[in-house]
Amino acid sequence: MLRNSEGDKKQEQFRRREFQIGTVLAKKCVEHLSILTKSIGLREDLTKATYSAIYINNDIEMYDVNSDSCAIARTSNLNEELGQVKFIMSDKTGTLTRNVMKFKRVSIGAKNYGNNEDDEFDDPRLIDDYERDIGSEHSDAILEVLKMMAICHTVVPENKDGELIYQSSSPDEAALVRGAASQKVSFHTRQPQKVICRVFDRDETIEILDVIDFTSDRKRMSVVVRDNGQIKLYTKGADTVIFERLKKGSEEIVEHCTEHLEDYASFGYRTLCFSMRKLSDEEYSAWAPEYKKAVLAIDNRARLLAEAAEKLERDMVLIGATAIEDKLQEWVPETIQALMAADIRVWMLTGDKRETAINIAHSCALCHQNTELLIVDKTTYEETYSKLEQFAARAAELERQEKEFAMVIDGKSLLHALTGEARKHFGELALRCHAVVCCRMSPMQKAEVVEMVRKIAKHVVLAIGDGANDVAMIQAANVGIGISGEEGLQAASASDYAIPRFHFLRRLLLVHGAWNHDRSVKVILYSFYKNICLYIIELWFAIFSAWSGQTIFERWTIGMFNVIFTAWPPVVLGLFDHPVPADQIMKYPALYASFQNRAFSIGNFSLWIGMAIIHSLSLFFLTYATMENQVVWDSGKTGGWLMLGNCAYTYVVATVCFKALLECDSWTWPVVVACIGSIGLWIAFVILYALVFPHVGGIGADMAGMAYIMMSSWTFWLAMLFIPIATLLWDLVIKSLFTIAMPTPRELAVMYSKRTSSFNGFERLARLSTKTYTREEEEADDDEMKTVEYGYAFSQDESGAVAQTELIRNVDSTRTKPTGR
Numbered sequence: 001m002l003r004n005s006e007g008d009k010k011q012e013q014f015r016r017r018e019f020q021i022g023t024v025l026a027k028k029c030v031e032h033l034s035i036l037t038k039s040i041g042l043r044e045d046l047t048k049a050t051y052s053a054i055y056i057n058n059d060i061e062m063y064d065v066n067s068d069s070c071a072i073a074r075t076s077n078l079n080e081e082l083g084q085v086k087f088i089m090s091d092k093t094g095t096l097t098r099n100v101m102k103f104k105r106v107s108i109g110a111k112n113y114g115n116n117e118d119d120e121f122d123d124p125r126l127i128d129d130y131e132r133d134i135g136s137e138h139s140d141a142i143l144e145v146l147k148m149m150a151i152c153h154t155v156v157p158e159n160k161d162g163e164l165i166y167q168s169s170s171p172d173e174a175a176l177v178r179g180a181a182s183q184k185v186s187f188h189t190r191q192p193q194k195v196i197c198r199v200f201d202r203d204e205t206i207e208i209l210d211v212i213d214f215t216s217d218r219k220r221m222s223v224v225v226r227d228n229g230q231i232k233l234y235t236k237g238a239d240t241v242i243f244e245r246l247k248k249g250s251e252e253i254v255e256h257c258t259e260h261l262e263d264y265a266s267f268g269y270r271t272l273c274f275s276m277r278k279l280s281d282e283e284y285s286a287w288a289p290e291y292k293k294a295v296l297a298i299d300n301r302a303r304l305l306a307e308a309a310e311k312l313e314r315d316m317v318l319i320g321a322t323a324i325e326d327k328l329q330e331w332v333p334e335t336i337q338a339l340m341a342a343d344i345r346v347w348m349l350t351g352d353k354r355e356t357a358i359n360i361a362h363s364c365a366l367c368h369q370n371t372e373l374l375i376v377d378k379t380t381y382e383e384t385y386s387k388l389e390q391f392a393a394r395a396a397e398l399e400r401q402e403k404e405f406a407m408v409i410d411g412k413s414l415l416h417a418l419t420g421e422a423r424k425h426f427g428e429l430a431l432r433c434h435a436v437v438c439c440r441m442s443p444m445q446k447a448e449v450v451e452m453v454r455k456i457a458k459h460v461v462l463a464i465g466d467g468a469n470d471v472a473m474i475q476a477a478n479v480g481i482g483i484s485g486e487e488g489l490q491a492a493s494a495s496d497y498a499i500p501r502f503h504f505l506r507r508l509l510l511v512h513g514a515w516n517h518d519r520s521v522k523v524i525l526y527s528f529y530k531n532i533c534l535y536i537i538e539l540w541f542a543i544f545s546a547w548s549g550q551t552i553f554e555r556w557t558i559g560m561f562n563v564i565f566t567a568w569p570p571v572v573l574g575l576f577d578h579p580v581p582a583d584q585i586m587k588y589p590a591l592y593a594s595f596q597n598r599a600f601s602i603g604n605f606s607l608w609i610g611m612a613i614i615h616s617l618s619l620f621f622l623t624y625a626t627m628e629n630q631v632v633w634d635s636g637k638t639g640g641w642l643m644l645g646n647c648a649y650t651y652v653v654a655t656v657c658f659k660a661l662l663e664c665d666s667w668t669w670p671v672v673v674a675c676i677g678s679i680g681l682w683i684a685f686v687i688l689y690a691l692v693f694p695h696v697g698g699i700g701a702d703m704a705g706m707a708y709i710m711m712s713s714w715t716f717w718l719a720m721l722f723i724p725i726a727t728l729l730w731d732l733v734i735k736s737l738f739t740i741a742m743p744t745p746r747e748l749a750v751m752y753s754k755r756t757s758s759f760n761g762f763e764r765l766a767r768l769s770t771k772t773y774t775r776e777e778e779e780a781d782d783d784e785m786k787t788v789e790y791g792y793a794f795s796q797d798e799s800g801a802v803a804q805t806e807l808i809r810n811v812d813s814t815r816t817k818p819t820g821r
Contacts, residue, residue, distance in 0.1 A: 047574035064500030083517025091465035103179030411440035
């Protein structure tokens with residue numbers, strides 16, 4: 001019985017000891033976990049905001065002289081995501097192209113006017129054909145086309161110092177009005193319900209009866225006018241919507257027009273079809289009340305307007321088609337080539353027709369001559385689904401042959417591809433393609449595609465555009481980039497980052513994105529490391545203090561570890577550490593992918609945590625061994641537990657600061673000052689704390705005289721030199737082994753950038769990059785690309801502050817504008 005009683009007592013003591021140990025561990029975790037997470041969050045936010053303000057917003061390399069604008073970071077929370085982008089969804093017009101329109105060519109009847117060599121339209125045959133046989137069908141068609149160009153729009157003319165200036169939200173419309181003016185049909189006055197045009201040396205007043213607005217769904221705009229007593233309907237829009245509303249018997253003219261449109265598309269021109277219909281007074285009188293009722297409707301207004309428009313926009317006559325030039329922006333091919341070399345997939349989402357979209361894709365280096373195009377252009381769900389399955393098999397074959405392939409899909413097919421089971425097949429096939437071109441898209445389809453890629457790929461998706469129709473796409477992406485271009489600031493205002501030109505995206509991602517991602521990973525891991533390195537020493541001390549719960553460090557110094565003594569090393573790492581020079585990562589874009597591989601992974605995190613535990617063991621036990629049972633002072637006295645704690649704290653501060661220097665890839669003076677200064681700050685604090693605070697209300701009474709006790713010991717100073725170095729030997733050995741045995745492209749780049757001021761002779765990195773595109777090579781390729789260096793599509797602002805109808809009905813250009821003083 002006695003033995004059983006003794007055994008029960010031992011078991012009870014053991015259980016109490018287990019409970020006590022568990023309580024101590026839980027106490028330590030609760031004490032330090034909240035401090036750790038809050039300090040990391042605050043430091044990250046501070047670093048990101050400061051970086052955006054200093055580096056991105058003031059980067060002179062992303063300043064555009066022509067627009068006098070620079071890059072703007074509207075948020076700092078996504079800086080590191082700029083370094084993790086895998087997909088870029090780009091608009092075309094105004095994003096890849098300049099959005100500076102020039103009227104180039106026109107198709108009227110079976111004749112094609114204009115040429116590609118002239119800067120703007122300059123074909124005397126047009127006026128000659130009109131004047132040669134006035135009153136003929138072809139002559140009347142020429143006049144109607146020129147009048148439509150001068151009338152059917154929302155342009156407002158302004159007379160400045162005798163010069164006529166056209167103000168418009170749509171660069172296309174302004175180009176058409178200027179084109180008509182160059183052919184002797186000049187629009188010069190807009191008044192409520194009428195316009196005045198100079199038609200071959202005589203003014204004509206044309207009454208505007210009704211306006212049917214342009215929308216992205218309708219893809220057309222119509223005006224009803226009274227011209228010389230005749231009521232006419234003028235409709236301009238995309239070829240697909242115009243052709244299906246023509247009267248029967250238009251096949252021949254449609255065939256000629258289609259040939260001309262394909263010719264224009266082969267040069268990447270933006271095209272527009274013109275049609276008209278003559279109305280009797282009875283027809284218009286029967287239709288007008290229904291339309292006005294729809295205009296005034298509150299409920300179902302959009303549907304009623306569409307129904308009324310459909311009743312009028314039918315049985316029309318095709319009178320012509322126009323071509324407008326929109327050249328690519330500078331450095332677009334080089335930028336896309338660099339982004340693709342960085343293992344980023346680029347998609348082009350546009351409202352253009354297929355032929356033009358394909359040509360633009362070639363001109364901007366999205367595709368090349370050897371890229372096989374998988375074209376999806378079906379009109380039913382079954383056909384689209386079957387085509388996607390067929391191309392999935394073809395894609396597998398091309399992958400085995402290591403050939404590049406790209407998908408081209410139009411809006412009608414996309415409507416089915418984003419539905420039901422086809423959505424999954426489309427997404428999986430699209431993600432395998434080297435590039436994707438989506439044409440004839442509506443703004444909502446752009447947003448749907450972005451959302452689909454986000455969900456299926458589970459990677460960071462970036463969307464970039466410049467117009468109001470790109471806002472939905474930009475907001476659907478992980479990172480939205482707006483270009484402050486010719487179409488206004490809607491996209492730039494709704495974006496996370498704004499840049500003046502597309503080619504600045506290269507620097508934003510490859511330099512700022514890669515740097516931020518690398519720094520963010522480093523700062524987070526370093527913050528975990530230094531906190532674990534300090535706080536886990538409490539665990540080792542608990543073993544030697546019989547799990548009493550006594551802390552080894554003075555209570556105020558524990559709270560100040562993150563806030564003061566080690567606050568600056570992670571901040572300067574996040575702001576001033578440049579792993580690779582900017583010019584070199586711009587030259588070798590494949591380094592971007594190497595920076596991505598340095599992600600916040602479980603393996604990388606475990607390595608840092610493991611090193612923190614090893615360092616804490618080294619710091620505590622080396623300090624303990626140095627101080628245990630040793631004569632520390634000349635008087636023969638030895639230190640107590642607080643002396644041990646303060647010494648260990650000193651060596652932890654020194655070690656984590658030296659660790660920051662070891663992890664820093666570029667030693668700049670702020671980094672060195674912050675790390676060395678942090679150690680000096682702790683020493684100064686100990687002196688101040690020990691001398692002053694014990695006499696102020698008894699705060700820190702235990703620290704009284706501690707500065708003299710510590711700093712009068714030669715053991716303390718020798719250990720301060722020896723212990724941090726001995727602790728960091730682990731890092732030096734592991735870092736050296738990995739760099740020598742398994743160097744990553746990033747490590748090679750860092751190593752060579754330290755050895756030389758440039759990468760001259762850096763042959764090993766050359767294999768990472770595809771061909772580096774230079775301006776000389778671009779000029780050498782001009783002959784090959786000369787037929788595909790232009791943009792295409794027709795656009796008009798459907799979401800302006802003033803509705804198109806109200807503008808046309810109410811603006812009076814004859815009134816003098818008030819001027820401010």
